[in-house]
Amino acid sequence: MKSLFACIALLLPQAVLAAQPIELSSQVFVERKVAKPDGKIAVILEAPKTVVPGDDLVFVLKYRNVGSAPANDISVTNPMPKAVIFNGTADGSEMVSVDGGRNWGALSTLKLPMKNGQYRPAEVADVTHVKWKLNQSLSVGSEGNLIFRGKVR
């Protein structure tokens, strides 16, 4: 956490930081299938040790109101890292973009132009951004998680 604060401090001038009442963190886990002694396969989440193409990742975004006033109209935007394919969220409440954040919607409603001028349905591999809109206000001290899955290209 210390490093995260340092990171934010680098990004934002001190005066602005003082005005930031929402604290954000992003964590990544790797999903591993582990054979248990009884022969069953357990799926565990671990910190990214060795990560190779094809590995399943779980991104956990934590947000928390550390300010002194409720926050409203909260939206959380996560551009996909270049090396990661979007692989759905925990509850499907997200909006996605397949064109760098210009148009947003559920993946099934999005289309991409093809070379011949026609349009094709967008696929998970096309997703460039994920966004959540939180309908309720976040009171002081409240926190929450947003979770989405990805796969290393």
Next chain:
Amino acid sequence: MTSKLKLLVTSALSTVALLGVNPAFAADLGTDAGTDIDNTVTVNFNVGGTAQTAETGSDSFKVDRKVNLLVSETGNGNTVVAPDASQQAVSFTVRNLTNDTLDFLLSVEQPTSDDFNVEPTPAVKYYLDDGDGVFDAGDTLITYIDNLAEDASVVIHVVADIPNGLVTGDLAELILSAQAADKGAGAGTGVQGSALTDDSGDVDDKTEVQNVFADGDGDGAEGDNDGSHSALDTYEVAAADISAFKTSTVISDPVSGTTNPKAIPGAVVEYCISVNNAAGSATATNVALSDILPSTVTFVAGSIRVDGTVTSPGTSQTCSGGTAKTDTVGDDEGELDGSTVKATLADILENTGSALIFRVTVN
């Protein structure tokens, strides 16, 4: 705040624009080892009606090296060789299925369950094919595979000598193993790297590219997930199986002429030396014969014939035809060298025979 927002959007767009042309995704073996995965989240919200933005980055980690390779025999079936042949090649394809450019170290195994081993053991030579898939003068002698890009493959000819004293059907199995190695210092071109070690059980190092072995089990001693793969090819001996018979026929004698001639002094005798190659054998080439004449006979000048026809090879064979050759030494395939008749026969195919025919008179 508005200006900062604009900046964020701009950077996001440029990221997307890069996506299509980034060489990190050029091959279909996944993200290149060493690529950073760095997740950035932005939150927008209002406090008291004023828009706010905050941003954070996850701690970054590197994509590691998924080490995989495939060695396979090129072409089907055995490499057919003759006994004592030198520079005989078996050919393999080595494909780099790793998400990184690597060197590959080469070694061979020779199982003991087969009939013979090729020579010299184990100092066989490796040649990098020049693109035609055939071992020839255009290929390059190598000791390891240098800088093989991801999903690229090369054809390697393993070249060895065949010992003598083998018979048709003898087999020598040879296994080529390739071991994944780093590409060497710097760009790695022309620099032999060190064999990789598996880091999959190690503790995390997010800042280093670690190795995860994901290769299969080949024909050799190596196994699954050890950074090596191997394949087997076989040398099969096709020897010529030669038998020779020498018979003589009295053509005429000074008393009876050609009617029931007897081998009396002054009689003309025709020798036939037949050479026969057994069915299923390799073609016999450069078949050289020499026959020392006894002092009791005198060579009939100009009587050498080569490549004659043999009927019923054996002690009761009959020989006919053939091509006349001069007695002069060195001018053609037949000669009288002192008191030795020498001849070289044309290639003898399997299940056929050929003959050297000449005449003498009895002293």
